[in-house]
Amino acid sequence: MQTFLVTGGLGFIGANFILKARKQKLANIINIDKLTYAANPLTLAELQDDSGYNFVRGDIGDIDLVIKILEQYQPDAIINFAAESHVDRSILSPIDFIQTNVVGTFQLLEASIAYWQNLSSLKRASFRFLHISTDEVYGSLSPTDPAFREDTPYAPNSPYAASKAGSDHLVRAYYHTYGLPTVTTNCSNNYGPCQFPEKLIPLMILNALNGKPLPIYGDGQNVRDWLYVEDHCDAIYLVLQQSSIGETYNVGGNNEQDNLTVVKKICEILDELVPQPGLSRSELVTFVKDRPGHDRRYAIDCSKIKRDLGWEPKESFESGLLKTIQWYLNNPNWVEQVQSGNYQNWIAKNYGDRK
Known part of the structure; x- marks a missing residue:
């Protein structure tokens, strides 16, 4: 069985990938995560007695620690999920995003190439460094623009997107300059179980359940492509096993929705599953001041990964949103643990002055 080093594996997408890998016995997993605000150990609690899963608390920017982990566990691949990923937080504190997404990725690449260069010829040939990125690096689309392709020029508009663009460029450079066998995926907006509730869908689910306002930026017509996280995890594993080195793949859900429509669908499902007499939850929708530089539309053309790898x-x-809502309804302990005082303070800070 292969061994994967997963970075940021207590975050949303990384944790879902680890659960898939262990449940389906795809690989043994070493998870390095520095346990920031968005990490919830409950997400992977079911793996505490799994001998094929090992957790190391640490930062990808700690090159000595990463080298030590690589030498100890001898992984067949590195999957880099570790990132600061919330646009609103990047506007309030961009330095954290530069430090983790740019400097951290650089340090991880340095450790990886030192490890890779010392492998046997057979292991060097099969080793992969898979970098998980975002469609936000491509910028914003008008309603009539064609969807992002892998050759769409980068045009990031937020500190978050710029930091991810920087990390993408570093990964590309380490392949072309040093020969490190890298692959990059750029995904659209993920949703599903275990997502930290500062992001749109879980925030709206939990606010609607608690009768709180549902804050929507601007006119609610910003469009995103929505990708169910388990579909994304399937794509990641397929790319890892079958992609040629140096490739980039866009991964999308083929589900463009504007924010207001997303929120209204959440309200409709909750009104059906958990009715509250006398209240239609769509009445809780509250339009708030838009965030600076808010991209109008993202759309992903994922024809390349379908053509090359069959994904x-x-x-x-609709099916993914129903599964997501049911997960949050069925896991109140997880929700309670992540909604700490720090989380509540951030919600107040981000939305409190937008009315």
């Missing part, structure tokens, strides 16, 4: 998403937006 396409399985979930429709």
Whole structure:
């Protein structure tokens, strides 16, 4: 069985990938995560007695620690999920994003190439460094623009997007300059179980359940492509096993939705599953001041990964959204643990002055 070093494996997408890898016995997992605000150890609690899973608390920017982990566990691949990922937080504190997404990725690449160069010829040939990135590096689209392709020029508009663009460029450079066998995926907006509730869908689910306002930026017409996280994890594993080195793949859900429509669908499902007499949850929708530089539309053309590797998403937006809502309804302990005082303070800071 292969061994993967997963960075940021207590974050949303990384944790879902680890659960898939262990449940399906795809690989043994070494998880390095520095346990920031968005990490919840409950997400992977079911793996505490799994001998094929090992957790190391640490930062990808700590090159000595990463080298030590690589030498100890001898992984067959590194999957880099570790990132600061919330646009609103990047506007309030961009330095954290530069430090983790740019400097951290650089240090991880340095450790990886030192490890890779000392492998046997057979292991060197099969080793992969898979970098998980975002469609936000491509900038914003008008309603009539074609969807992002892998050759779409980068045009990031937020500190978050710029930091991810920087990390993408570093990964590309380490392949072309040093020969490190890298692959990059750029995904659209993920949603699903275990997502930290500062992001749109879990925030709206939990606010609607608690009768709180549902804050929507601007006119609510910003459009995103929505990718169910389990579909994304399937794509990641397929790319890791079958992609040629140096490739980039866009991964999308083929589900463009504007924010207001997303929130209204959440309200409709909750009104059906958990009715509250006398209240239609769509009445809680509150339009708030837009965030600076808010990209109008993202859309992903994922025809390349379908053509090359045979991947396409399985979930429709409706089926994925229903599964997501049911997960949050069924896991109140997880929700309670992540909604700490720090989280509540951030919500107040981000939304409190937008009315």
